[in-house]
Amino acid sequence: MSTPKISVRDVEKIFPVGNEEFVALGGVSLDIADNEFVTVVGPSGCGKSTLLNILAGLEKPTGGTALVDGKPVSGPGPERGVIFQQYALFPWLTVRENVEFGMRTAKVPGDERRRAEHFIRLVGLEQFADALPKTLSGGMKQRCAIARAYAVNPSILLMDEPFGALDALTRVRLQEQLLETWSKDRRTVMFITHDVDEAVFLANRVVVMGARPGRIVEVIDVDLSYPRDEDMRLSPEFGALRNRVWHSVYHQRQIKEPAQ
Amino acid sequence: MAVINADATRAATPRTRKSRTFLVLNTVSVVAGVTIWWGLSLAGLQFPSPAEVVAAGWTMIQDGTLVTDVGASLGRVLAGFVLGSVAAVLVGFVMGWYTVARGLFEPWIQFFRTIPPLAMLPLVLVLMGIGESPKIFVIFLAAFLACVISTYQGVVSVDRTLINAGRVLGAGDGTIFARVVVPASTPFILVGMRVGLGSAWGTLVAAELLAAQAGLGHRMQSAQLYYDLPTIFVGIITIGVLGLIMDRLLMLAGGKLTAWQENR
Numbered sequence: 001m002s003t004p005k006i007s008v009r010d011v012e013k014i015f016p017v018g019n020e021e022f023v024a025l026g027g028v029s030l031d032i033a034d035n036e037f038v039t040v041v042g043p044s045g046c047g048k049s050t051l052l053n054i055l056a057g058l059e060k061p062t063g064g065t066a067l068v069d070g071k072p073v074s075g076p077g078p079e080r081g082v083i084f085q086q087y088a089l090f091p092w093l094t095v096r097e098n099v100e101f102g103m104r105t106a107k108v109p110g111d112e113r114r115r116a117e118h119f120i121r122l123v124g125l126e127q128f129a130d131a132l133p134k135t136l137s138g139g140m141k142q143r144c145a146i147a148r149a150y151a152v153n154p155s156i157l158l159m160d161e162p163f164g165a166l167d168a169l170t171r172v173r174l175q176e177q178l179l180e181t182w183s184k185d186r187r188t189v190m191f192i193t194h195d196v197d198e199a200v201f202l203a204n205r206v207v208v209m210g211a212r213p214g215r216i217v218e219v220i221d222v223d224l225s226y227p228r229d230e231d232m233r234l235s236p237e238f239g240a241l242r243n244r245v246w247h248s249v250y251h252q253r254q255i256k257e258p259a260q
Numbered sequence: 261m262a263v264i265n266a267d268a269t270r271a272a273t274p275r276t277r278k279s280r281t282f283l284v285l286n287t288v289s290v291v292a293g294v295t296i297w298w299g300l301s302l303a304g305l306q307f308p309s310p311a312e313v314v315a316a317g318w319t320m321i322q323d324g325t326l327v328t329d330v331g332a333s334l335g336r337v338l339a340g341f342v343l344g345s346v347a348a349v350l351v352g353f354v355m356g357w358y359t360v361a362r363g364l365f366e367p368w369i370q371f372f373r374t375i376p377p378l379a380m381l382p383l384v385l386v387l388m389g390i391g392e393s394p395k396i397f398v399i400f401l402a403a404f405l406a407c408v409i410s411t412y413q414g415v416v417s418v419d420r421t422l423i424n425a426g427r428v429l430g431a432g433d434g435t436i437f438a439r440v441v442v443p444a445s446t447p448f449i450l451v452g453m454r455v456g457l458g459s460a461w462g463t464l465v466a467a468e469l470l471a472a473q474a475g476l477g478h479r480m481q482s483a484q485l486y487y488d489l490p491t492i493f494v495g496i497i498t499i500g501v502l503g504l505i506m507d508r509l510l511m512l513a514g515g516k517l518t519a520w521q522e523n524r
């Protein structure tokens with residue numbers, strides 16, 4: 001097999017908290033193949049964001065290495081797009097200007113306007129291209145953030161609970177749209193969530209993490225074909241996988257740590 | 261969605277009605293105030309009546325003294341205010357961006373902030389003579405000190421996520437600064453400038469009371485020698501009106517610049 005797109009080798013992250021040390025990640029290893037869609041679930045505080053930030057180049061691991069295309073990550077780079085839970089749109093720029101921001105800074109070749117237009121259409125925001133973020137709903141903001149990330153043409157998308165702040169219905173719609181966009185325009189995706197349904201619905205593989213120390217508990221393959229739709233969500237196969245992931249996420253204490 | 265819209269329309273009507281009520285109350289209050297003033301002057305208090313003040317104002321407009329005074333005062337305040345704001349924004353940014361600069365500037369700014377700029381006037385007059393520069397300098401100081409901390413706070417409180425968003429989109433330090441930090445701190449700078457303008461205006465008039473050959477403060481000071489109350493009143497009213505106009509203009513410009521803010 002060729003080198004994995006993303007390779008996390010014994011990554012450790014220790015935060016100093018006062019005079020103590022807090023182990024946010026205690027030796028995490030994970031390979032993600034090119035064009036794979038991997039979701040990461042786990043209880044809050046288990047180091048999901050920390051892992052993503054390390055891959056994004058926003059934080060440095062205190063041990064181990066994170067490799068992208070076989071090269072160690074040494075900072076943010078245009079081949080890795082990041083989508084944050086809080087949208088992180090520049091509120092003083094319009095939708096179009098937000099999408100163009102990255103193209104300009106990352107010096108994406110070609111006609112900026114046309115490309116921006118393309119990605120704005122891809123996420124269905126063409127009628128709001130000249131609107132300021134404050135006039136958009138949460139779902140629209142996140143779609144704009146997705147267009148902005150896509151516009152830089154990254155081969156990897158790192159998404160940190162992107163739909164976490166949205167209502168259930170918007171969430172499901174955006175999941176379907178994301179898969180649609182992804183199937184039209186494949187990238188390697190690492191998608192963090194705390195929603196088990198979301199994790200199973202989107203992924204080729206679900207990575208279950210646990211806390212104290214942050215670690216990978218289990219990796220579960222999702223043998224469901226794409227495209228995925230509502231019927232799939234209601235199928236017994238989906239239900240069985242969801243139960244398995246759910247169990248792995250919410251009963252890890254009892255399994256791993258017997259009562260003291 | 262529908263619920264929110266219904267709420268918004270329902271809320272809009274009482275709000276316009278409320279603001280109209282407010283306007284009426286404002287007008288009533290001003291008219292009542294002037295009437296009481298008139299009454300008091302008729303009752304034999306040492307006050308000039310509104311009519312006398314208007315007459316004095318008219319004379320001063322006709323003989324050109326009011327225009328000269330306003331020109332002199334505005335020139336000083338604008339020069340000091342613009343210089344002070346520009347310096348404050350530069351220093352504030354440098355302080356917010358570089359820890360070393362913060363460490364070096366901070367004690368001086370904290371120290372001078374506790375001194376009213378006017379208290380520097382005697383020293384400044386000795387050092388800079390009695391021309392325009394000492395007055396402009398104290399106004400500069402007033403505007404600068406009011407604005408610098410605010411700018412600095414704007415820079416340090418820029419949302420980390422926005423900076424990270426810029427970085428993952430490939431922006432270097434320069435771009436992050438120009439396209440993220442500067443726009444994100446604009447609201448803070450504007451608040452600082454508004455406070456700075458008020459402080460500059462107040463300092464100006466006081467500086468002119470102490471040492472000037474022209475200007476609104478100087479005019480009132482010399483009127484005091486002749487017991488010329490109407491001229492003093494004209495001065496006070498002009499100062500108030502000009503201050504209000506400048507503040508509103510700044511607010512208007514600021515509103516345009518920060519129209520992107522979420523909760524306004």
Ligand SMILES: Nc1ncnc2c1ncn2[C@@H]1O[C@H](COP(=O)(O)OP(=O)(O)O)[C@@H](O)[C@H]1O
Binds near residue numbers: 048
């Ligand atoms: N800068 C930091 N300093 C100290 N502790 C931190 C820091 N960042 C994160 N942590 C801690 O590390 C743990 C993992 O955080 P995070 O990766 O954000 O978790 P998750 O995204 O899974 O909820 C949390 O307990 C958090 O409090």
Ligand SMILES: [Mg+2]
Binds near residue numbers: 048049050160
């Ligand atoms: Mg998180």
